[in-house]
């Protein structure tokens with residue numbers, strides 16, 4: 001399933017993400033030599049509609065067309081067939097950022113075998129640093145995510161943004177798999193339509209390409225806001241939700257994504273309810289159902305039961321169904337590191 005090449009097809013430098021299927025037979029790993037041999041590994045389009053990483057890579061390659069790369073570069077262009085249709089994934093596909101190797105993981109899909117192959121290849125090449133580039137759909141700041149509490153990882157993430165999220169769920173994400181090999185980060189570059197995400201991602205890739213090493217002393221406290229994901233919120237399958245339909249079981253606030261990265265007080269409403277049971281499944285890091293800790297239904301509204309800070313809230317109904325409604329976060333005390 002994995003296509004591995006050692007050159008850039010010339011058309012790749014200018015094509016749209018929707019046209020990649022014409023150039024590449026499928027998910028493709030591209031190895032390019034540079035002055036320092038241990039490669040920077042960059043993945044893009046693990047979600048086919050999240051184009052910022054791919055466009056930033058194009059800009060980077062165009063910039064270095066006539067000069068040697070400061071460091072070898074390995075690029076993984078992920079879900080080419082979903083990118084063709086501007087979709088996160090196709091209906092019959094697994095999520096390309098949930099099938100990377102992790103403890104207890106099974107190789108039952110072609111995609112998970114492919115991700116294992118990518119990891120093995122990058123281990124063999126002594127990968128220097130790994131960056132996975134994503135977009136999201138709601139109003140979110142640009143931020144980096146790490147899966148390890150490690151100074152090198154924090155330095156890598158804060159080169160992108162002072163806002164850093166530490167999480168261990170969901171499993172099977174690229175940055176968690178690559179963290180076994182090298183400092184690894186997922187960067188969230190806002191909405192794909194916003195070009196400032198490309199500019200930011202490009203600057204970041206260039207900084208990382210030019211890095212000789214990552215320091216292993218702590219990041220200065222005033223340079224990082226570290227948050228910890230404590231729970232994942234999904235809408236229950238039997239609940240009909242909407243942002244417009246007054247008769248739906250759950251009518252979300254239309255400005256729900258304004259809550260992202262805001263510390264919400266107890267009693268903050270997410271929307272109006274026509275049913276009495278909490279409409280969400282909330283799982284903590286141990287995978288336990290903890291909805292009663294976080295949400296209640298009161299006077300026909302679903303409300304928070306404690307102070308929380310959400311991320312990744314979106315108003316796109318298909319994303320909420322396919323992925324999740326949001327993550328809940330707490331500030332991580334840097335003194336504890």
Ligand SMILES: [Zn+2]
Nearest residue numbers: 047050134135
């Ligand atoms: Zn994504």
